[in-house]
Amino acid sequence: MNPSTALARILVDELVRCGLAEAVVAPGSRSTPLALALVAHPDVRVHVRIDERSASFLALGLARVSRRPVAVVCTSGTAAANFHPAVLEADESGVPLLVLTADRPPELRGTGANQTVDQIGLYGGAVRMFTEVGTPDPVPGMVAYWRSLACRAWASAMGGRPGPVHLNLAFRDPLTPDVDTGPWPESLEGRGGGGPWTARPGPFTAPAPFSLPDVERGVIVCGDGDYDPAPFLTLAELTGWPLLAEPTSNARRAGAISTYRHLLASPRLASGPAPELVVSVGRPNLSRQILAFLRRAERHVVVSAGALGDPAAGVPNAFSDPARTATDVVAAVSPPAGLDSAFPRSTDWSRTWRRAEWAARAAVDAVLDEEEALSEPRLARDLVAHVAAGSLLFAGSSMPIRDLDATMHARCGVRLVGNRGVSGIDGTVSTAIGAALAHQRDGGGAAYALLGDLAVLHDQNGLVIGAQEPRPDLAVVVVNNDGGGIFSGLEQAGHPAFERVFGTPHGISMERVAAMADLSYTRLEWATDLPKALLGEGLRLIEVCTRRSDGTALRRRIQGAVDAAVDEVL
CATH class of the missing domain: 3.40.50.970 (Thiamin diphosphate (ThDP)-binding fold, Pyr/PP domains)
Known part of the structure; x- marks a missing residue:
């Protein structure tokens, strides 16, 4: 077996042992060993795309929904640069990606060789881990290196803050498996039983939740992110605090304030009492209104959940605070002591928000239903x-x-x-x-x-x-x-x-x-x-x-209708 084929097959085999099930390949010559190794593996579903940018975002979508790393492969040169936008998105949104860029061997770099650029650290700080894998050589110790590296890359992509990992792989000719350069000096096999070279640790210990203070004017804000919204829906039900949920939080369920965007822009509600406490989770950055609301809060507790923090650390290592108003950053929260789950709390604050929601919801729907033509x-x-x-x-x-x-x-x-x-x-x-x-x-x-x-x-x-x-x-x-x-x-x-x-x-x-x-x-x-x-x-x-001018006018009319409805009920 030739060295390039050995490296590619071992890397793919070890990643599959870790859990790899999907890979996206953009065609190219230098990445031939990886492409053929992936296509040959029966446990990997391979997708081929002619455009590297399209390939990388396809991998991003696969990884976002499956919640497991997806490999994306390209050849050397500008191909790797076309992955950069997807790598940036994966970094910021906490999506695990395995970015496998093929490269020319060191002796061809800096010589003017065709399709050769500097790919070392190409994505900068946007990746959780970067490794220049090095050229494959038929010497003892390579198998342990490659298999342990694959496990480390997988763990880094899936870690407390999931995200992209970049492995740069320099392949020398021959690139196809039909050219055999002789026997390998050690066994190419992995661990017995099909397990990974390095076993991953067990589940993290759940952090002790932060006990929230008992206030009347509390608000829960669920921003974008892949986390379980159930604890925050329960918190809203117990406390009576309004829950403001962006669509991609997947927390806009029964009991959530569906019209919060309009309500926060309504002068009547915006000029009312400021919240004593805001509990936020995810990335609450979809509207100017929500950012302005966060700035009014007397206290802002940020919960770093799911992809935003490492529960094992007890204190999150990353969190979202776009308004820079966070007073506390915690890994989990618990309701104020003494609340009875059988009797959800009702206060003047909660009743105000509920009346405003009913009025605004009716106003929004009435304006939208005025015409059958789709706006x-x-x-x-x-x-x-x-x-x-x-x-x-x-x-x-x-x-x-x-x-x-x-x-x-x-x-x-x-x-x-x-x-x-x-x-x-x-x-x-x-x-x-x-x-x-x-x-x-x-x-x-x-x-x-x-x-x-x-x-x-x-x-x-x-x-x-x-x-x-x-x-x-x-x-x-x-x-x-x-x-x-x-x-x-x-x-x-x-x-x-x-x-x-x-x-x-x-x-x-x-x-x-x-x-x-x-x-x-x-x-x-x-x-x-x-x-x-x-x-x-x-x-x-x-x-x-549609016409852009019509959409702008309609959105303004909706806001005007909400303002009038809120003034009437409050």
């Missing part, structure tokens, strides 16, 4: 309401996630995800496809994505899937307002150069995009037709055409 906010509300329990919904990072935040009712049974770590436009189609593939491999139901037109155009290559590749059952619902709709509600909208520099009209129908990728296409205009349009199988595009 962007109504599409968001109706889409999440219509999908069946067990479904997955991927939300784009611009207006789709904000419209969901502003309009969706509280409900359970639907898992909402999105690229909220960096909230970039990169790779949203590919991430949604990866998320759907992982969701359905694990036995989940249908999958949907709500994206903007620019996000789809930015990642059209994500729709190009080879005939032999696994394909998801995914309906991609695209809001086409011919440009950058999010800017229409910001200060830039009044500038004379707005339309060219920020609006960026493109004039492209999603029907042409669907034709490019040979996908089924539906154009949707009326709200009553949404359930029918969502029917179907496979990867498909559903287009809803």
Whole structure:
């Protein structure tokens, strides 16, 4: 066996022993040993993509939903640089990735050799671990090195703060397994029984919870993140504190304040008493309103849960505090002492929020239901309401996630995800496809994505899937307002150069995009037709055409209706 093949096969075998089940490969010559080793392994489902950026975001989506590391492989040169946006998103959102970049051997670096760049530490501080693996040599000790390194990489990706790991692998010729350079000086086998070279430690000891003070004006804020929302829903029920849940927290269930975005922008509520205590978890950074609300709190307890901290340490090693108002950072919380679970507490504060929620909810729905033509906010509300329990919904990072935040009712049974770590436009189609593939491999139901037109155009290559590749059952619902709709509600909208520099009209129908990728296409205009349009199988595009100016005006009208309704009940 030649050294390059030996390294690739041992690395893949050891990663599978750790739990690797999915890998994404972007084609290239220098990465041949890894690609062939992955395709040959019966326990790895391999996905091939022609575009490295698409490949890396596909891996991100697979890893986000499956909650286990996914390997993504590329050749040397600019291929590795195209992984960088997905690595940044994985870092910020705590998604485990194994980034395996092939490289030229040291003797070719810095010589002007083709497809050679400096890949050492390419992703900087965005990775949990970087290793220059070194060129494979047929000497004793290599097998233990490679297998222990694979285990260390897996543990680093899955650690207290999950995220990307980068292994840079320099391969010398020959790159294909059919060239045998002689016997290996030691056994290539791993541990007996199929276990990993280095066993992972058992479960972390649960940290002692921080006992919350007993206050009336408490609030619970659930931001984006992959954590269990149940303790915070229970806390809200026991204390009577309002629970404000962003969509991708998956905590907007029965009892949550579904209209908090409008309520925090309402002058009547905003001018009322400040919260004595805010308990936040995840990344609460979707709206300016929530950040302003955090700044008003007398005390702010940040709970570092799931991917945001290492429970074994007792004190979290990472936490989200975008408003820089945290007074306490803890790993877990418990309700104030003395509360009776049989009698949820009702106070003036809790009753005020509940009355405001009822009034605002009715006001939002009344405005949205005035017309049957689908607006962007109504599409968001109706889409999440219509999908069946067990479904997955991927939300784009611009207006789709904000419209969901502003309009969706509280409900359970639907898992909402999105690229909220960096909230970039990169790779949203590919991430949604990866998320759907992982969701359905694990036995989940249908999958949907709500994206903007620019996000789809930015990642059209994500729709190009080879005939032999696994394909998801995914309906991609695209809001086409011919440009950058999010800017229409910001200060830039009044500038004379707005339309060219920020609006960026493109004039492209999603029907042409669907034709490019040979996908089924539906154009949707009326709200009553949404359930029918969502029917179907496979990867498909559903287009809803809107005007940016109409969406901006409608959102302002909704806020005005909420303000009036809140004034009336408070």
